[in-house]
Amino acid sequence: MLRLLTMILSLFFAGPALADGVDAALATCWSCHGAGAPPKDPAIPVIQGQHAAYLEKQLRDFRGGERDDQIMSSMATSIRREDLARAAATIAALPWPKSPGAAPAPEPDSVAACRACHGPGFAGGPGPEGVAPRLAGQSSEYLEAQMSAFARGERANAKTMTVVMKALDAAERARLAKYLAGL
Ligand code: HEC
Ligand code: HEC
The missing domain is CATH 1.10.760.10 (Cytochrome c-like domain)
Structure with a gap:
C-alpha cells in the first residue's frame, strides 16, 4: 500500500518537477538573449522562435565541442542532456521578438x-x-x-x-x- 502510494505520488510530481528544471535552466538565458525583446548586444543571436531542431543541434554541438564558443559551450552544459530537446522546443515556441529592425x-x-x-x-x-x-x-x-x-x-x-x-x-x-x- 505504501509502495503504491509512493508510486502514485512520484508520478504526480515527476512532471511539474521536470518542467521547473527546464524553466529554471532557461531563466539564465534571457539576460543575454533578451526576454520578449531582441538581445541588446548585436553579437548575440535571437533564439526565441528559432527552429527547435536547429536549436537542439546547436546546444548539442556546443556541449560536444563541434561548435566552439567560450560562453555557450559552458551555458549549454547547464541544461541536462535529457532535457535538451524539451528546452529547444520551449525556446522555439516563443515568438520571434519584434524589433525596430x-x-x-x-x-x-x-x-x-x-x-x-x-x-x-x-x-x-x-x-x-x-x-x-x-x-x-x-x-x-x-x-x-x-x-x-x-x-x-x-x-x-x-x-x-x-x-x-x-x-x-x-x-x-x-x-x-x-x-x-x-x-
Ligand atoms: C552571457 C551571455 C549568454 C548567455 C547567458 C546565454 N547565451 Fe546563448 N549565445 C551567446 C552568444 C554570445 C552566442 C553566439 C555564439 C557564437 O558566436 O557562436 C550565443 C549563441 C546561442 C545559440 C546559437 C544560436 C544560433 O543561431 O546558432 C543558442 C541556441 C543559444 N545561444 C542558446 C542559449 C541558451 C539555451 C542559454 C541558456 C541556457 C543561453 N544561450 C545563454 C550568449 C549567451
Ligand atoms: C545546402 C543547404 C544550404 C545552403 C545552400 C545555404 N545554407 Fe546556410 N545553413 C544551412 C544549414 C543546414 C545550417 C545550419 C548548420 C548547423 O547545423 O549548424 C545553416 C546555417 C547558416 C548560418 C548560421 C545561422 C546561425 O543562426 O548561426 C548562416 C548565417 C547561413 N547559414 C547563411 C547562409 C547564406 C547567406 C547562404 C547563401 C550564400 C546559405 N546559408 C546557404 C543550409 C544551407
Missing part, C-alpha cells in the same frame, strides 16, 4: 543560392541539409561573424555552409548579412 538593404546576387535551404523568405525550416535556421531579421553583426567563422573553418559543424562561405569574399558576406538582417 535593421534598415532594408539591397539584395546581393549571391542570395539566390541560399534560398534552396533557408527558404524563399529566409524563415528557415527542413531542407536538403537538415533543418536550416531562420536568418530573416537576425542581427547583421551576428550573421556576418558566423559566415566568417564558417569561411575560416572556425565554425565547422556544417560542411555545406563551410563550402558555401569559402566561395564568397568578405565584402559579399557583409552585404548578405545586411540584406538578411533587414528582412
Whole structure:
C-alpha cells in the first residue's frame, strides 16, 4: 500500500518537477538573449522562435565541442542532456521578438543560392541539409561573424555552409548579412 502510494505520488510530481528544471535552466538565458525583446548586444543571436531542431543541434554541438564558443559551450552544459530537446522546443515556441529592425538593404546576387535551404523568405525550416535556421531579421553583426567563422573553418559543424562561405569574399558576406538582417 505504501509502495503504491509512493508510486502514485512520484508520478504526480515527476512532471511539474521536470518542467521547473527546464524553466529554471532557461531563466539564465534571457539576460543575454533578451526576454520578449531582441538581445541588446548585436553579437548575440535571437533564439526565441528559432527552429527547435536547429536549436537542439546547436546546444548539442556546443556541449560536444563541434561548435566552439567560450560562453555557450559552458551555458549549454547547464541544461541536462535529457532535457535538451524539451528546452529547444520551449525556446522555439516563443515568438520571434519584434524589433525596430535593421534598415532594408539591397539584395546581393549571391542570395539566390541560399534560398534552396533557408527558404524563399529566409524563415528557415527542413531542407536538403537538415533543418536550416531562420536568418530573416537576425542581427547583421551576428550573421556576418558566423559566415566568417564558417569561411575560416572556425565554425565547422556544417560542411555545406563551410563550402558555401569559402566561395564568397568578405565584402559579399557583409552585404548578405545586411540584406538578411533587414528582412
Ligand atoms: C552571457 C551571455 C549568454 C548567455 C547567458 C546565454 N547565451 Fe546563448 N549565445 C551567446 C552568444 C554570445 C552566442 C553566439 C555564439 C557564437 O558566436 O557562436 C550565443 C549563441 C546561442 C545559440 C546559437 C544560436 C544560433 O543561431 O546558432 C543558442 C541556441 C543559444 N545561444 C542558446 C542559449 C541558451 C539555451 C542559454 C541558456 C541556457 C543561453 N544561450 C545563454 C550568449 C549567451
Ligand atoms: C545546402 C543547404 C544550404 C545552403 C545552400 C545555404 N545554407 Fe546556410 N545553413 C544551412 C544549414 C543546414 C545550417 C545550419 C548548420 C548547423 O547545423 O549548424 C545553416 C546555417 C547558416 C548560418 C548560421 C545561422 C546561425 O543562426 O548561426 C548562416 C548565417 C547561413 N547559414 C547563411 C547562409 C547564406 C547567406 C547562404 C547563401 C550564400 C546559405 N546559408 C546557404 C543550409 C544551407
